[in-house]
Amino acid sequence: MSTTGETAVSTTGETMGTTFDVAVIGAGIVGSAIARKLAGYELNVALLDARGDVGDGTSKANTAILHTGFDATPGTLESRLVREGYRLLSDYAERTGIPVEHTGALLVAWTEEELDALPALKEKAERNGYDRTRIVGRDEVYRQVPHLGEGALGGLTVPDESIICTWTTNLALATEAVLRGVTLLLNRRVRSVEERGGRTVLRTSGGEVNARWVVNAAGLGADVIDRLFGHDRFTVTPRRGELLVYDKLARPLVDKIVLPVPTARGKGVLISPTVYGNVLLGPTAEDLTDRTDTGTSEKGLEFLLGKGEKLMPALLREEVTAAYAGLRAASDHPDYLIEADAGRRYVLVGGIRSTGLTSGIAVGEHVAELIGEAGLALTPRKDLPEPPHMPNLGEAGLRPYQDAARIAGDPAYGRVVCFCERVTAGEIRDTFRSPIPPSGLEGLRRRTRAMNGRCQGFFCGAEVGNLMDTKGGSACEQRHPSPEAQR
Amino acid sequence: MTTDITTLTPDVVIVGAGPSGLSAARALAPKLGGGVLVLDRESTAGGIPRHSDHPGYGIRDMRRFMSGPAYARRLVEQAEAAGATIRTNATVTGWAGDRAIEATTPEGRIRVEARAVVLATGARERPRPARLIPGDRARGVYTTGHLQNLVHLRHGKVGRRAVIVGAELVSWSAALTLREAGCRTVLMTTEYPRPDSYALFSVPGRILFRTRVATRTRVRRIIGRPELEAVEVENIDTGERRVVECDTLILTGDWIPDHELARAAGITLDPGTKGPLVDSALRTDRPGVFAVGNMLHPVDTADIAAIDGAHVARSVIAWLNGESVPAGQVRLVADAPFRxxxxxxxxxxxxxPSRRRLLLWSDRYIPFPQVVLRQGGKVVARRRLWWPAAPGRVFRVPTGILSAVDPKGGTVHIGTR
Structure with a gap:
């Protein structure tokens, strides 16, 4: 087992010969959090993903809200883990530098019916252990969000709802897992499983992986993997959520999350600032069958524009910077489905819907408990490395281009490559020296924000592509080569 | 944890080293003993012409016919010869006072406290998300700027079969670049009933490039994961759709000024151009802050932008000399079909106005437009022009038409008969 902090990321090749204590399938937020937690014990852990990068499925495209869990179904596992996760992730974000802004939310009632539903929502929040909501009148709604469209009748404030960087959250958890000695196995799509004398053989698109225990955190593919283990408990329906990201110039229009009154179909269309300084409008909710269809649709975009016009007409006068779609792993099960099968040495972590961003770390703790109760010996390690300090992608903190001391130490942080998002050559270079370097342009964008801005590459696309091809090398003098770079 | 910031105090700071900014620098520097600083965020000065590697530049300002890169180099040489200082890799990040800005450079953070500011930040083409084109997140979708950066500056590769959205001047510029990169343009789409470019391009262009221009069409869906495979093209009149195979999609035109700095300063913008609202001396409504080039008229050709730069010099000098702004003003407003x-x-x-021309953008093709000025509900001037007003390029109207305007008569509307 590797406990020296030496990193192991493998995108190809065999792991024959190694039998891991635990293999976690899925390097999204939930899977990464589980692997990180388990690597805190004397265990040899592998983290597998079908894709070429961590966080390339459901975890990369959501509304990036750190939820209090005020509107969960009371008494459910989801309610408890979101509430715990809020606390754990808030604390983790502070220690690792994940951008968070405690903006608060305002739930707006547009009809008498919705207005009548507010007291019940307040009471539900209290049953979820959250007692800081407050019902406010129409005037207070417009005082808090002056650019809101006409017709709001009242609202419910949720002062602790926050916005977070989902990309950095995933990357921080996966990075810490790797720093703790987890073997990250990318491009490993699990095709079949076989029980072989006290261990499970996972046959993947990138070779066989052997493990005594398997944790299935495969998100959109969790039901498929579950069936490979002989279960038939639930079905995942990919629910597409399309979102529009408005220009940073729209940011002064709204400084908190504006939520609709939730319905059975989901949380409805919201308007939210982002930690990158933009404004988000979305998501739609459309059940699909294709688990890979992250395209946007004519209908979806039209629907959002219609909603936006009613919610905040001034927002629609601004430019759209990005349009994207995420797939949520909706399931036919009303709660998280986290169950250990001791006989098969297998844990299902399914039905983790959009709240998984918030609850991920709490899910990790819960899974460790379950797996320990099911018979895996958990001996805490005493030699754990410090959590990583992540590059800051948030507007609320100091970014390298603003940091004179940092630029003085390394001019690469003064060379702005992506003008719209103000990403420097130094930051791009650093990603290639990090424990989990990007495997493609999309990964680089999630790690730095490069090309995510209003010009979408008009000015910087060619340069960023060049830095991608040369692994950040050509554009900046390597004045302070890191240990990784010297290897 | 910021340490010391270097403060510079030129007479004039110009933001943007494209044709308009460099021309302003060239005109101002000799009059100010060199106290002109031009900042540009790119690593090479020259602006968009740097990567428009085809002839057609410098016609009106330099009386020459040259390539974009040669033109860009000449603008830089002239500005430097005139005594201006050009700093590249300098990204202006915000304001630090009425006429003070902050920038990030590899040499550190700098603060520039000038007596006058000229904004020359240009314009960009709207990318796919801003045009709300739905479909897959396919690779192979570019704006002309991205494409030309890729091909001319980076010698990068594109695909083999391209569809170009737009059939205006810049669209043919994209087609030229694609041809050089070994990529065939199979279709150009335009929402207008006829190609918007000069006949000079459209007819030989079609023969030269073997390209069809599909009028009254638009791209409604992008198909292909992860690489572009096709686009769905809709006939706007009939609603009929067809799939056109391609591995490259170039989104041209549909310009938006890079107006971030202007908006951050609270400068009033024209809702039509989305650039700063200016008078004929190119003053914005923030004293001592001027604007030039294609952020004011997105977009005219580079030489017209450059002539703006020369034009602003007189106004900047007047401001530095403490001359007051003339009292009284008349607002000029575009009526349909002008945007x-x-x-x-x-x-x-x-x-x-610069070059004795008003610049307008028309949403409709009019072969011989009769331009009409209305003030106080009355027609005060009309003028038949012998060149067309066409969508996709700037329509220029001689300023002689303004002689009938009453300086106290209120808003003037410019339209057609």
Whole structure:
């Protein structure tokens, strides 16, 4: 087992010969959090993903809200883990530098019916252990969000709802897992499983992986993997959520999350600032069958524009910077489905819907408990490395281009490559020296924000592509080569 | 944890080293003993012409016919020869006072406290998300700027079969670049009933490139994961759709000024151009802050932008000399089919607009337009022009038409008969 902090990321090749204590399938937020937690014990852990990068499925495209869990179904596992996760992730974000802004939310009632539903929502929040909501009148709604469209009748404030960087959250958890000695196995799509004398053989698109225990955190593919283990408990329906990201110039229009009154179909269309300084409008909710269809649709975009016009007409006068779609792993099960099968040495972590961003770390703790109760010996390690300090992608903190001391130490942080998002050559270079370097342009964008801005590459696309091809090398003098770079 | 910031105090700071900014620098520097600083965020000065590697530049300002890169180099040489200082890799990040800005450079953070600021930040093409084109997140979708950066500056590869959205001047520029990169343009789409470019391009262009221009069409869906495979093209009149196979999609035109700095300063924008509202002396409504080039009229050709730069020099010098702004003003407003007119404000005693032309953008093709000025509900001037107003390029109207405007008569509307 590797406990020296030496990193192991493998995108190809065999792991024959190694039998891991635990293999976690899925390097999204939930899977990464589980692997990180388990690597805190004397265990040899592998983290597998079908894709070429961590966080390339459901975890990369959501509304990036750190939820209090005020509107969960009371008494459910989801309610408890979101509430715990809020606390754990808030604390983790502070220690690792994940951008968070405690903006608060305002739930707006547009009809008498919705207005009548507010007291019940307040009471539900209290049953979820959250007692800081407050019902406010129409005037207070417009005082808090002056650019809101006409017709709001009242609202419910949720002062602790926050916005977070989902990309950095995933990357921080996966990075810490790797720093703790987890073997990250990318491009490993699990095709079949076989029980072989006290261990499970996972046959993947990138070779066989052997493990005594398997944790299935495969998100959109969790039901498929579950069936490979002989279960038939639930079905995942990919629910597409399309979102529009408005220009940073729209940011002064709204400084908190504006939520609709939730319905059975989901949380409805919201308007939210982002930690990158933009404004988000979305998501739609459309059940699909294709688990890979992250395209946007004519209908979806039209629907959002219609909603936006009613919610905040001034927002629609601004430019759209990005349009994207995420797939949520909706399931036919009303709660998280986290169950250990001791006989098969297998844990299902399914039905983790959009709240998984918030609850991920709490899910990790819960899974460790379950797996320990099911018979895996958990001996805490005493030699754990410090959590990583992540590059800051948030507007609320100091970014390298603003940091004179940092630029003085390394001019690469003064060379702005992506003008719209103000990403420097130094930051791009650093990603290639990090424990989990990007495997493609999309990964680089999630790690730095490069090309995510209003010009979408008009000015910087060619340069960023060049830095991608040369692994950040050509554009900046390597004045302070890191240990990784010297290897 | 910021340490010391270097403060610079030129007379004039110009933001943007494209044709308009460099021309302003060239005109101002000799009059100010060199106290002109030009900042540009790119690593090489010259602006968009740097990567438009085809002839057609410098016609009106230099009386020459040259390639974009040669033109860009010449603009830089001239500005430097005139005594201006050009700093590249300098990204202006915000304001630090009425006429002070902050920038990030590899040499550190700098603060520039000038007596006058000239904004020359240009314009960009709207990318796919801003055009709300739905479909897959396919690779192979570019704006002309991205494409030309890729091909001319980076010698990068594109695909083999391209569809170009737009059939205006810049679209043919994209087609030229694609041809050089070994990529065939199989279709150009335009929402207008006819190609918007000069006949000079359209007819030989079609023969030269073997390209069809599909009028009254638009791209409604992008198909292909992860690489572009096809686009769905809709006939706007019939709603009929067809799939056109391609591995490259170039989104041309549909310009938006890079107006971030102007908006951050609270400068009033023209809702039509989305650039700063200026008078014929190119003053914005923030004292001592001027604007030039294609951020005011997105977009005219580079030489017209450059002539703006020369034009602003006189106004900047007047401001530095403490001359006051003439009292009284008339607002000029574009009526349909015109989307915008530039400049938007006329003052008695101010210089006539740059090159004695009003610049307008038409949403409709009119072969021989009769331009009409209305003030106080009455027609005050009309003029038949012998060149067309066409969508996709700037329509220029001689300023002689303004002689009938009453400086005290209120808003002037410019339209057609």
């Amino acid at each position: 915008w007119v530039s400049p938007e404000i006329l003052r008695p005693g101010d210089p006539v």
